[in-house]
Amino acid sequence: MHKLIIQIPCLNEEGTLAITLADLPRQVEGFETVEWMVIDDGSTDRTVEVARENGVDHIVSLPHNQGLAKAFMTGIETALKLGADVIINTDADNQYDASCIPDLVRPILEKRALIVVGARPISDIEHFSLIKKFLQKFGSWVVKIASDTEVADAPSGFRAIHRDAAIRLNVFNPYTYTLETIIQAGRKNIPITSVPIQVNGDLRPSRLVKSIPSYVRRSLITVVRIFIVYAPLRFFSVCAAIVALPGLLMIARFLYHYLMGDGSGNIQSLILSGALLALAGILAMSGILAELIAVNRQLLEEIKVRLLRQELGERTSPHIIPDVDHIMVKPKKISGKR
Secondary structure (H helix, E strand, O other): OOEEEEEEEEOOOOOOHHHHHHHOOOOOOOOOEEEEEEEEOOOOOOHHHHHHHOOOOEEEEOOOOOOHHHHHHHHHHHHHHOOOOEEEEOOOOOOEOHHHHHHHHHHHHOOOOOEEEEEOOHHHOOOOOHHHHHHHHHHHHHHHHHHOOEOOOOOOOOEEEEHHHHOOOOOOOOOOOHHHHHHHHHHOOOOEEEEEOOEOOOOOOOOOOOOHHHHHHHHHHHHHHHHHHHOHHHHHHHHHHHHHHHHHHHHHHHHHHHHOOOOHHHHHHHHHHHHHHHHHHHHHHHHHHHHHHHHHHHHHHHHHHHHHHHHHOOOOOOOOOOOHHHOOOOOOOOEOOO
C-alpha cells in the first residue's frame, strides 16, 4: 500500500506528546509512506508547538474543544482527503506501545480485515483499578452482544482502519468513538479483528475516567444509547417483556382467586396488571417505530458515504479490498481511551 497515516487526537498534551511521537515509526513494512497527524481539540497549552517541533506532518486544529469522538472523526476525514490507505489511531499519552504497529496493520495487509483493534492485557495493567478492569470487560461484552462481533478489548483506542472502512464510519456518541465504531463494523459487515498489543507505563490520569462514579454513569449511558440506536427493536422488546411479565403474573393471580370463588378482593391486581400490559404495548410499538427510524438513518448514512466518495474522487459503488471475501469467519461473527 502507498500511505499510512498515524493520527493522534490531542487536548492539552504538551507534557506527553513528545514522548508519544518519539516512539512512532517513520517506516512500516507494506507502506511506501508513513505520515503523522495531530488533531488539536482546542488545546490551550503548547500542544501544537510541540507537534511542530517534533516533525508532525499534518496538524488539524478545531476552533474549540469538541470532544474525543469529534476529534477522532475529524482526523479520519482529513486522513482520507490526504490519501491515506490505512489510518492508525493512537493516544497522546503514550498508553499504547508503538512497536506493535506492524502487528496492528498486518491483518489489513494480509486482507483478513478492514479494521483491527489492539487488545490490551487488561488484567495485567497495574494502574487499572478492579472496577475499571471490570467495566472495560463489561463494555467489550456489551459490544459483542450489540454488534455480533468478537473483539477482545472494545474500549481500546489503538486501532488500524482501512480507507474503505473509514469512509463508512459515523460516530453519534459525543463521549467516545470506541464502542460505536465496532458496532457499526459488525452491523455493516465490515471485516474486523483484534490483535494482542502491549502498553506503556501510565504518564497521566485518563481524561475519560475523571472518577469511578462518573465513568460508571457515562459507561451505562453509552451502553443504553448504543442499544437504542443500533438495536432499537431488541432494546424496546426486552423492556416490554420486563414490564409485561409482572402484569401477566398478576392477571394469573387474579384469575386463580376468581376461579376459586375469591376474586372480589383482588380487583387492584387486575387494574395494575392492565396498566403494566398497556405500558408494555407502548414500549413494543416504540420499538417498531424506532426500528423504522433506524432504517432511515441507514439510508442517510449511505447517502453520506456516496457524497464522501465523490468528494474523494472515488467510485460510489462499494470499494472493498480484492479477495477480502475469502476470510474464513462465520456470518456476523467476525472477530476482530484516550
